[in-house]
Amino acid sequence: MLSRTAEKLLPEYADEFPIVAVTGPRQSGKTTLVRKVFGDKPYVNLEDLDQYQFALEDPRGFLGQFQDGAILDEVQRCPDLFNYLQGRVDADDRNGLYILTGSSQFQLNREISQSLAGRVGNLSLLPFSITELKAADQFNTSIDHNLFHGFYPRILAKGSTPRRWLNAYIETYLERDVRQLLEIRNRDNFLRFVSLCAGNVGALLNLSRIATDCSITVPTATSWLSVLKASYICFTLQPHASNFRKRIVKTPKLYFHDVGLACRLLGIQEESQIKTHPLRGNLFENLIVADVLKTQYNLGNDPQLYFWRDNTGLEIDLLIERGRQLHPVEIKSGETYTASWLNNLNKWKTLAGDRVSHPTLCYGGEWSGTRSGIRTRNWHQFCQKPDR
Template identity: 50%
Template sequence: MFPRHLLSTLHRLSGCFPVVVITGPRQSGKTTLARVAFGDRPYVSLEDPIERAFAIEDPRGFLARFPDGAVFDEAQRWPELFSHLQGVVDRSRRPGMFVLTGSQQFGLLAGITQSLAGRAGLTHLLPLSLAEIPSAKEAVTSLDALLVRGGYPALHAYTIDPADWFASYVATYVERDVRQVLNVQDLSTFQRFLRLCAGRTGQLLNLSALAGEAGISQTTARAWLSVLESSYLVFLLPPYHRNFGKRLVKTPKLYFTDVGLAAWLLGIRSADVLALHPSRGALFETLVVGEFLKARFNAGLPADLYFWRDNNGLEADLVFEQGQRLQTIEIKSGQTATTDYIRAGQRSAHFAGDAAAPPWLVYGGDQAYVRSGLRVMGWRELTNDVDLLST
């Protein structure tokens, strides 16, 4: 197992809450992490039809088998579990009794908010961060190879072609998750929609244009995008909410949670192809924004990440609050921090005035230094997720 930085957060929450929840995309390592972190508890997969049938037919008898708690994998498969657990934990109030994992955020969150509010500590496990990938920290992989491979643990644990793995992953996802939630009659239309979303990673979301190109209604596009979000395949980065007296862009930006999946959906099968691909910059931005998101989730923090863009062209690719100050980050995929890159990084903080912290530039090279008040970071510097939280 790869060392997952969410582990310490899980141990902290298990000392405070009777129920700990681990959610995230399929194949992100939730089951493995839960079994390692809570190896002293019985493990039950609710994907198992025998266990699920037992739970549905005799819920009290099912839960009576676990007087000291258990790990319930894919908990959203038994929606009544949450209300039954409410009575159990209210009688005991013992912290860390039950651990729930699940791949569909909407199923888990509905049960938690209805029955386990105040009783459950919620965490999000995304694919491996750069800090969790040994080859990234040891400088034995290239940036383009990493962008093609992404962060799903299986692609770093085994010798497998990313193209083969992602083809199977998407087919399984479409078959198991989408059909469980949406009445998708034409899977090829949904797959086209998914690929069109990949082509828009790192861009402002224009739902009308996306729907038109996919050949579906805007209502359908909104519903499908919601499922992609709830399954942790994509996330929306909102614009920063303070006005600063400017006319702002108010549309969110769309990002894929895993850059390798986005690259595969774009038809990119090798690092050589990616090196010349027009989407390389957007994919690099997807990687960098994702690293900040993973660092915050691994620490048990809300995302609280934003971007800034006004109608005069002033922008910052990433913005977040640090105390009373705003940290801005410019992201450039080139291997050399050119003068234009430096100027763009410096301009990224101008909108915040006195509230701005010294800006950052994250680029596709390897050097790290400070120049003219700008912190310049090569992409490998992102392997220190503690640094990403203590800017």
């Protein structure tokens, strides 16, 4: 069993809050993690029909079984439980009583904000990070291998075949969970929408074009995307608000929490196809941005991640904000260092002035060093320490 960085955080959360909630995509390792950290607590999976019916019909009696708390898996399936949880933790006055997990950020966060505000420590658990794989000596230095396999535990820790497992993931979870939540009847139309989102990876989000290609309205496309985000399939990177006297782009960029899933949705059948794929650079950028996001979540931070682009096309792929300081990162998938890759960073440094901190080029090669005051880091070294 590979250790997760978040293992260190969960006991701290349990010491501070009566309830700890762990959210993330299905099969990201939430259940394995909480059962390992809180092995002394009873475990209940609310996808089990008997337990679900019990919790639904008699929430007070259901919780009454667990005088010293419990792990409640996929708890968003029983929203009535949250009101009863509030009463129990308020009366008990112990921290670390209940551990909740859920794969729907929207549903779980809605119930928490309505019934359990101030009582819950929240942690997001995404698929493996590069740092976690390196710590377990399970990291493969091939870019294309990482793009194709992705980072879901079932593939990396259990050795499942990426194409077969991701196909099953799409059919079992993406189709069932997301389509049911949206009450979508046209399966093919929805899968086309998700595939087109994968085709937009690492680019400015053009929902109007995607909606047109799917023969749906823009409001429908917006609704579908919001549920994909809430289900931890996709996320958007917002443009940073600083204009530095420039007209800036205000459209977000789209990424997938797992780059292997994006590859599968793009129809990539074999790892060898990635080397010449037209979106290889975008997929590599997705890998880097998603890994920085995982690192921030694993440390319990609120990620302050952005990009910057003006109307002339000058772009910084990733901005990591720390207070007033902005850490700019240029991302290139090429393996041979090229001095021209520093051009955007040098131009942006002039605009941003004293707000610039640690400008960095992250690229697909192995050399690391400093040129013209800009740090160059090989991609997997950068992912271990993205803002230092």
